Amino acid sequence: MKPESRKQEIVNAAAILFKEKGYSAVTMRDLATAMGIKAASLYNHIQSKQEILSTIIIELAEEFTTGMNLIVNSDQSAIRKLENIISLHIDVTLRNADGLASLNNDWMHLEEENLLSFEKMRNDYEENFRQIVRKGVDAKEIKSNNIEIIVFSTLSTLRTLYLWYPKQKNIDAGILKKDMIAVLLQGVV
Amino acid sequence: MKPESRKQEIVNAAAILFKEKGYSAVTMRDLATAMGIKAASLYNHIQSKQEILSTIIIELAEEFTTGMNLIVNSDQSAIRKLENIISLHIDVTLRNADGLASLNNDWMHLEEENLLSFEKMRNDYEENFRQIVRKGVDAKEIKSNNIEIIVFSTLSTLRTLYLWYPKQKNIDAGILKKDMIAVLLQGVV
DNA sequence: TTATCAAACTAACAATTGTTAGTTTTGTTC
DNA sequence: GAACAAAACTAACAATTGTTAGTTTGATAA
Numbered sequence: 001m002k003p004e005s006r007k008q009e010i011v012n013a014a015a016i017l018f019k020e021k022g023y024s025a026v027t028m029r030d031l032a033t034a035m036g037i038k039a040a041s042l043y044n045h046i047q048s049k050q051e052i053l054s055t056i057i058i059e060l061a062e063e064f065t066t067g068m069n070l071i072v073n074s075d076q077s078a079i080r081k082l083e084n085i086i087s088l089h090i091d092v093t094l095r096n097a098d099g100l101a102s103l104n105n106d107w108m109h110l111e112e113e114n115l116l117s118f119e120k121m122r123n124d125y126e127e128n129f130r131q132i133v134r135k136g137v138d139a140k141e142i143k144s145n146n147i148e149i150i151v152f153s154t155l156s157t158l159r160t161l162y163l164w165y166p167k168q169k170n171i172d173a174g175i176l177k178k179d180m181i182a183v184l185l186q187g188v189v
Numbered sequence: 190m191k192p193e194s195r196k197q198e199i200v201n202a203a204a205i206l207f208k209e210k211g212y213s214a215v216t217m218r219d220l221a222t223a224m225g226i227k228a229a230s231l232y233n234h235i236q237s238k239q240e241i242l243s244t245i246i247i248e249l250a251e252e253f254t255t256g257m258n259l260i261v262n263s264d265q266s267a268i269r270k271l272e273n274i275i276s277l278h279i280d281v282t283l284r285n286a287d288g289l290a291s292l293n294n295d296w297m298h299l300e301e302e303n304l305l306s307f308e309k310m311r312n313d314y315e316e317n318f319r320q321i322v323r324k325g326v327d328a329k330e331i332k333s334n335n336i337e338i339i340v341f342s343t344l345s346t347l348r349t350l351y352l353w354y355p356k357q358k359n360i361d362a363g364i365l366k367k368d369m370i371a372v373l374l375q376g377v378v
Numbered sequence: 379t380t381a382t383c384a385a386a387c388t389a390a391c392a393a394t395t396g397t398t399a400g401t402t403t404t405g406t407t408c
Numbered sequence: 409g410a411a412c413a414a415a416a417c418t419a420a421c422a423a424t425t426g427t428t429a430g431t432t433t434g435a436t437a438a
Contacts (some may be wrong), residue, residue: 006385021297024213028426040427041386049426105294108210143375146368148357153372156349157342164341179335183342186332187376195415217396229397230416238396 007045010035012098014052019101023053023109054114056099057107061121063092072128078136082154083181085129089158090177093165100162129155154184196234199224201287203241208290212242212298243303245288246296250310252281261317267325271343272370274318278347279366282354289351318344343373 004012013034017026028049032039046052067088071081093100107118130151136142142150157180165171193201202223206215217238221228235241256277260270282289296307319340325331331339346369354360 022211022213022294024211025298027424029424037385038387040388040429043427044385105211109214143371145371149368149372152349152353153346153369156353157345160341160345160349164345168337179338180342182332182334183338183376185376187372187374216394218394226415227417229399229418232397233415 005045010042010045011052011055015056015096015098015102018053018056018106019098023102023106050109050111053102053106054110056102057110057118058114060092060096060099060103061118064088064125065121067092068125068128072132078132078139078141079185081132082136082185085132086154086158086181086184087177089161090173090180093161094173097162097166100159104159104162126151126155157184194234199231199234200241200244204245204285204287204291207242207245207295208287212291212295239298239300242291242295243299245291246299246307247303249281249285249288249292250307253277253314254310256281257314257317261321267321267328267330268374270321271325271374274321275343275347275370275373276366278350279362279369282350283362286351286355289348293348293351315340315344346373 010031014026014031017030017034028039028042031052032042035042068085071084071088074081074084076084107122108115110118130147133142133147133150137144137147165176168176199220203215203220206219206223209215217228217231220241221231224231257274260273260277263270263273265273296311297304299307319336322331322336322339326333326336354365357365
């Protein structure tokens, strides 16, 4: 066990609180109480409340961006790429479910460059996703229902994993991936 | 066009703001500015900020509860029931996409009885959903992947419709329902 | 012991929050 | 135009917000 830096401990505690009540509803005093210290003491380790949020979100966004780039540039079928995307989301969710709450619900409270860079990463991510599906349809690997609906429904599910996963007890990552791939790609009927 | 009550206008304006920034980050002065009046004037029409939130959420929750009860008690196949649930979500979303943002993201800021009654409605809703899927699996209508994953993935998509639908231009409700049913039930492969 | 440094503390600030009280404006009805 | 109600206003409040300044504590190294 490598000891976590005090800052990282604060960021982790904040992610849990942000998940429960949202960024705006969590006060620095709430966070300090959760850490067992006074609010002012937090500022020995972090620069601002905003810095906590951006630390949580940007790091996760970069993980997704890196993962997606690897997948997009790989030489695989569209279906395989979709499977890898599902796997990526599950991996990130298992590692940091709390932080994903902020990424999903509080990104709009980012400021300046962080907001812009987040929005760019998210748009690029979605565009990559869309392109994979499009190519899959062209290659007749994927049913040409409505491409936008496929992208939307798959991404909705993957983005909500952070809420659902913690409620499942002792679920194995490998089984989860297999089942999720089956449901999302082969359907339920 | 029936004239909306001033209170309803305020609630509608609030729903839009809550969607953009979340309940906690929207101040009564923000809302007043959006209405073109001063913050204090809002209180001629509403009792509190909290009342606005509960008006938005409880009404929607009751719509879902009513709709779900009709479907559960109907005499149809499990697949048909799932189709009707999809249809229900689309109908509610088309009618009040803004309010659904609060229902999805700000329900935890409800207080007292409203919080309890919301949580009960949501749990009952999910339990009904789960039971329909379970019966469908028993009747061999539905593939027995992982029931929890089916419930989760379908519900995730339906709950996120409020974000996606407004970005689609001039999409016909009937076509949307058909396509959504196809993707969610028959899959994409 | 002494010096050092991270990490806690107390005390306070200026700004913002939801809300109230009391008053004025606006528009409709007799 | 008098009367009335709806809906706006001004002014202020007590509480809470993120944050800063300066100080004390506690452990480690010299």
